[in-house]
Amino acid sequence: MNHTLIIADDHPVFRKGLINILKSEKSFQVIGEAADGGEALKIIMQHNPNVAILDIDMPVLGGLEVCRKALKLKSQTRFIILTMFKEEDLFNEAMNIGVSGYVLKDNAVSDIINCIYSVAQNDLYISPDIKQYLTTRKGKQIIDEEISKKLLKITTSELRILKLVSENKSSKEIAALLFISQKTVENHRSNICRKMELEGNYALIKFAAECKNSL
Amino acid sequence: MNHTLIIADDHPVFRKGLINILKSEKSFQVIGEAADGGEALKIIMQHNPNVAILDIDMPVLGGLEVCRKALKLKSQTRFIILTMFKEEDLFNEAMNIGVSGYVLKDNAVSDIINCIYSVAQNDLYISPDIKQYLTTRKGKQIIDEEISKKLLKITTSELRILKLVSENKSSKEIAALLFISQKTVENHRSNICRKMELEGNYALIKFAAECKNSL
DNA sequence: TCGAATATGAGGGTCAACACCTATGTTTTA
DNA sequence: TAAAACATAGGTGTTGACCCTCATATTCGA
Numbered sequence: 101m102n103h104t105l106i107i108a109d110d111h112p113v114f115r116k117g118l119i120n121i122l123k124s125e126k127s128f129q130v131i132g133e134a135a136d137g138g139e140a141l142k143i144i145m146q147h148n149p150n151v152a153i154l155d156i157d158m159p160v161l162g163g164l165e166v167c168r169k170a171l172k173l174k175s176q177t178r179f180i181i182l183t184m185f186k187e188e189d190l191f192n193e194a195m196n197i198g199v200s201g202y203v204l205k206d207n208a209v210s211d212i213i214n215c216i217y218s219v220a221q222n223d224l225y226i227s228p229d230i231k232q233y234l235t236t237r238k239g240k241q242i243i244d245e246e247i248s249k250k251l252l253k254i255t256t257s258e259l260r261i262l263k264l265v266s267e268n269k270s271s272k273e274i275a276a277l278l279f280i281s282q283k284t285v286e287n288h289r290s291n292i293c294r295k296m297e298l299e300g301n302y303a304l305i306k307f308a309a310e311c312k313n314s315l
Numbered sequence: 316m317n318h319t320l321i322i323a324d325d326h327p328v329f330r331k332g333l334i335n336i337l338k339s340e341k342s343f344q345v346i347g348e349a350a351d352g353g354e355a356l357k358i359i360m361q362h363n364p365n366v367a368i369l370d371i372d373m374p375v376l377g378g379l380e381v382c383r384k385a386l387k388l389k390s391q392t393r394f395i396i397l398t399m400f401k402e403e404d405l406f407n408e409a410m411n412i413g414v415s416g417y418v419l420k421d422n423a424v425s426d427i428i429n430c431i432y433s434v435a436q437n438d439l440y441i442s443p444d445i446k447q448y449l450t451t452r453k454g455k456q457i458i459d460e461e462i463s464k465k466l467l468k469i470t471t472s473e474l475r476i477l478k479l480v481s482e483n484k485s486s487k488e489i490a491a492l493l494f495i496s497q498k499t500v501e502n503h504r505s506n507i508c509r510k511m512e513l514e515g516n517y518a519l520i521k522f523a524a525e526c527k528n529s530l
Numbered sequence: 531t532c533g534a535a536t537a538t539g540a541g542g543g544t545c546a547a548c549a550c551c552t553a554t555g556t557t558t559t560a
Numbered sequence: 561t562a563a564a565a566c567a568t569a570g571g572t573g574t575t576g577a578c579c580c581t582c583a584t585a586t587t588c589g590a
Contacts, residue, residue, distance in 0.1 A: 226439045257537060270516060284538050290578065301485060301546055302520050302577060309524035472567060485546065499568050505548065516576055517547060
């Protein structure tokens with residue numbers, strides 16, 4: 101089976117080099133190339149390649165914007181981001197937008213080729229380095245673990261209320277929802293704060309807003 | 316090259332079935348199996364398999380806990396979560412813990428095999444269905460885009476203050492930090508609320524807590 | 531069975547956020 | 561240059577979060 105590709109990168113040497121490498125793979129067919137994001141978007145919408153390989157840092161439109169716009173225009177193309185950046189935020193943004201592959205430029209050529217194969221088969225591929233990076237993120241995990249430990253001390257009613265707080269409900273609204281007194285809700289809130297060792301102004305609101313996904 | 320595997324799942328039929336399927340792959344060698352998480356952890360620490368395939372929902376210890384504990388004990392084993400759940404939160408938790416693969420039980424057998432190969436090569440593999448799921452998450456992305464659009468209306472001073480709010484600072488503290496009047500800070504806060512179309516109690520605090528990562 | 535934890539409710543107070551208003555000097559822009 | 565936007569600052573008032581103490585009924589574990 102043949103996979104049609106387009107490449108977008110503003111560095112000609114890198115772009116041509118990559119195209120050359122991909123030529124050695126018989127099942128890949130590079131049907132277009134672009135030196136900036138605007139051009140890339142145009143080619144994608146005109147030629148509908150199976151896979152688009154995009155640099156993040158390009159003139160006119162960045163790779164992520166190209167991807168975002170193309171997907172909004174119902175493009176069927178799948179996207180690989182090929183970048184020098186291994187910032188977690190960029191990676192997360194890429195995942196949110198809906199890219200199918202994320203590979204670092206200094207990864208092995210075989211990684212890039214594997215990535216294209218995976219993505220062409222509708223799989224998701226993330227470069228080993230990025231995986232490493234995500235694993236290193238365990239600092240965050242430790243915090244989460246501590247929170248989990250504290251959350252164990254919390255009773256059923258308290259958890260019910262904590263959830264409602266995280267859903268932006270005020271004590272009055274929670275009271276109305278649960279058919280209990282507003283005062284009771286406030287007492288529960290206080291108890292939660294004590295158990296979670298939260299203090300200061302609006303501590304529970306901040307806490308609930310931050311960990312609403314883990315409740 | 317040979318890859319040593321262990322399988323942990325509390326459903327014997329599923330477990331035996333999977334082992335049988337994997338036997339047909341010559342380069343896989345199943346060196347252990349477990350019906351609960353405790354057993355699984357023991358086998359992993361004793362035999363150091365290349366890859367451990369874990370169910371999430373198991374007695375004694377869940378798959379994610381096994382993974383967490385093993386990694387804390389410096390295990391070199393790489394982990395694949397094989398589950399029926401496609402909840403985003405579980406997936407995110409798995410990624411945070413540092414699993415290398417995430418596959419749904421109702422995925423094709425070839426997906427599972429591909430996953431093992433990828434993971435054995437130190438790649439990260441995520442099941443196509445989950446990818447779909449993450450892509451569907453674009454509802455969230457649209458919100459993010461709207462927030463970004465609104466954030467553009469915000470001035471430099473306002474952004475500076477918004478950042479400090481997201482860092483848990485009160486108006487008084489911000490005033491002291493920036494050598495301006497607390498009243499000025501409050502005015503800026505009000506203006507931010509208007510521009511971001513935030514209303515209700517503590518709206519800015521909630522907003523800042525939620526999008527602190529995007530500022 | 532007895533004490534501890536829990537769920538419920540109340541009264542008291544403090545403080546910060548926010549909403550609305552005015553005002554003045556500066557900077558940017560049309 | 562005139563108008564708009566911005567940063568600064570103040571006033572006044574409402575509301576809700578959080579803190580403290582107290583009280584009662586129920587449930588649950590030792």
